[in-house]
Amino acid sequence: MTRGRLALFRRLAPLCILGLAPLSLAGQARTLPWPDHPLSVLARRDLRFGPVFRGRPTTIAPRDHQAALFEVGIGHEADLLFNFLLPPGLISPGGEALPLTFGPGDGMLVRQSAHSGGGMRFDPTRPFTATVSGEERLFLHLGGTAAPTPTQALAHYHGTITLVVAALGT
């Protein structure tokens, strides 16, 4: 390194440190999420009503093996906000709609650390929060009711459910 370049490096080195320092301090203060432990949301299972009869509502309970299942983790303690985007109905290839409803008893949150059978009911039609600790994973089970009309077209109906999870900056 020439003397001129060495002098320039000495002058710019503090700038380099200043440029990195805010990121490092921010990580210690946890004002930013931990890059090594990103928030993850996975759809583990679909909500499958199977065969349903015209004029006969069919309900899938949240802990049923046909209920939807989402897995959520963030890797450190955090408050999480959950919001489900629920369709009002399922659609057939021909465009017919099959009414779909969700209620307060259709959601069940189960912590990875919970004993089998434990869980907390939630209403998937409303946003709600839960605290996750450490490496714990949360499992959200979601059921619902399909209500075919007496004249419902015979067809296969399809729709999607989206779970949006936001970390609230713990």
Next chain:
Amino acid sequence: MKRSVLPVAALLVAGAFGAGQASAQTSASATANVSATVIGIAPLTATTVNDLDFGTVGPGVVVTVPPTNGARFLITGEPSFAVTVSFVLPASLAGPAGGTIPITFGNADGLLWAPFPTTFTTFNPNGAFAANMDGFGNLEVGITGTVSPPGGTVSGVYTGTITVTVAY
């Protein structure tokens, strides 16, 4: 001089970009599919609408209930589908102190309402009967009968059970 400055600028930009990536991780989402298949044959259900009530009867007096006061059952199922209707009928009604009253069902005591209470056809309830669900998936059947309390029948309430079975 320029060549020495560029790496520093690049480093600062990289740091800012890294922060942008981290902030994107404050929310995440996943989507699951929902599916259902509507099939054509609705399950059959049967509901009792009215019991067969003979009211107050006297010993030695034969009483037959008119069709409109007979027992009625509402059956629901797949519209326009053929079904078989059959009854399990009692031979007597049981009363106090082991007493009984004979009950009989004639060849025309089965009632197929279309609709109640104005129009009906009769059938023999002692055997299976073939019928069709209407266009809305409904079928209303009834049954009447006759009791013959013998002389000396003890006063009291006498009851029995009629069971209707419907199958595609």
